[in-house]
Amino acid sequence: MPRPSSDRYPLIVLSPGFTMPRASLTTLAEDLASSGYVVAAVDHAYESDGTTFPGGRVLGCKACEQVFPDRSLHRVSDGRARDVPFVLDRLTGPRPAWRYSRLIDSRHIGMAGHSIGGAAASATMAADPRVDAGVNMDGTFFTPIPEGGLDGRPFLMLAGDPALPPPDFPDTSWEDNWPRLDGWKRWLTVKGAGHPAFTDWPVLGDEAGYPHPETPLSGTRSQQITRAYVGSFFDLHLRGTPAPRLDGPAATDPEVVFHRS
Numbered sequence: 001m002p003r004p005s006s007d008r009y010p011l012i013v014l015s016p017g018f019t020m021p022r023a024s025l026t027t028l029a030e031d032l033a034s035s036g037y038v039v040a041a042v043d044h045a046y047e048s049d050g051t052t053f054p055g056g057r058v059l060g061c062k063a064c065e066q067v068f069p070d071r072s073l074h075r076v077s078d079g080r081a082r083d084v085p086f087v088l089d090r091l092t093g094p095r096p097a098w099r100y101s102r103l104i105d106s107r108h109i110g111m112a113g114h115s116i117g118g119a120a121a122s123a124t125m126a127a128d129p130r131v132d133a134g135v136n137m138d139g140t141f142f143t144p145i146p147e148g149g150l151d152g153r154p155f156l157m158l159a160g161d162p163a164l165p166p167p168d169f170p171d172t173s174w175e176d177n178w179p180r181l182d183g184w185k186r187w188l189t190v191k192g193a194g195h196p197a198f199t200d201w202p203v204l205g206d207e208a209g210y211p212h213p214e215t216p217l218s219g220t221r222s223q224q225i226t227r228a229y230v231g232s233f234f235d236l237h238l239r240g241t242p243a244p245r246l247d248g249p250a251a252t253d254p255e256v257v258f259h260r261s
Helices: 022-034 062-067 074-092 116-127 173-180 201-208 219-239
Strands: 009-015 038-041 104-114 133-137 155-159 185-190 256-260
Touching: 009 022, 009 074, 009 116, 009 219, 022 038, 022 104, 022 219, 074 104, 074 116, 104 116, 104 219, 116 133, 116 155, 133 219, 155 173, 155 219, 173 185, 185 219, 201 219
Parallel strands: 009 038, 009 104, 104 133, 133 155, 155 185
Antiparallel strands: 185 256
16 A cells, blocks of 8 residues: 655556466566556456456456467557556546556656567557657567657667577567667667566576576576666656666676667
């Protein structure tokens, strides 16, 4: 429960990977909240392996039956670009659904996502000018960035290690979409980080004694890097706080490679 305050705080929306619950981004959400952000992690109904609604109703992944056979995953990121503006309306509109909505500074909104949630971040920015800054954590751009860009808004691309086994879908989308980003932008890769590295799964695997096979980098280090760079990005672009770690390689983070800047 938030403490009573007259201050308002930037809002960050988090979107998980396809079939994944919002809980998979809990470590990042907690860190952002501890830094003074309001964080809304979204469970996308009919897209996760199990979404529980108030009252106990559980929805399965109906979308899996439709998009996996023909690999039309753009339908997922397109749909989320319609869902998230609804979430923003319900959090910041005249009749907010959250009783603590007074804490949100609706002039400063960011979005970050993992996997297809990262594609949803740029797709949402293209659809809704309220989202000021976005982060794609190792997600294929199934919904391409518009040719005209994102109106100069900043975007961070945080990728796993290209030397590790590739995802199921051959991906040239980062190269294709990089020139379309028309504002501040960075493309960083993390050595030893597999696709799940930006989620809670490696952390939980380490704690359970079963390290994630796709991610040689430890869960602790994976999350240290994720929290540091995503947090610095939003500090810079939603608060105007200097973020020197985004200026170039740092000896303290040898795993992080500035692929493009």
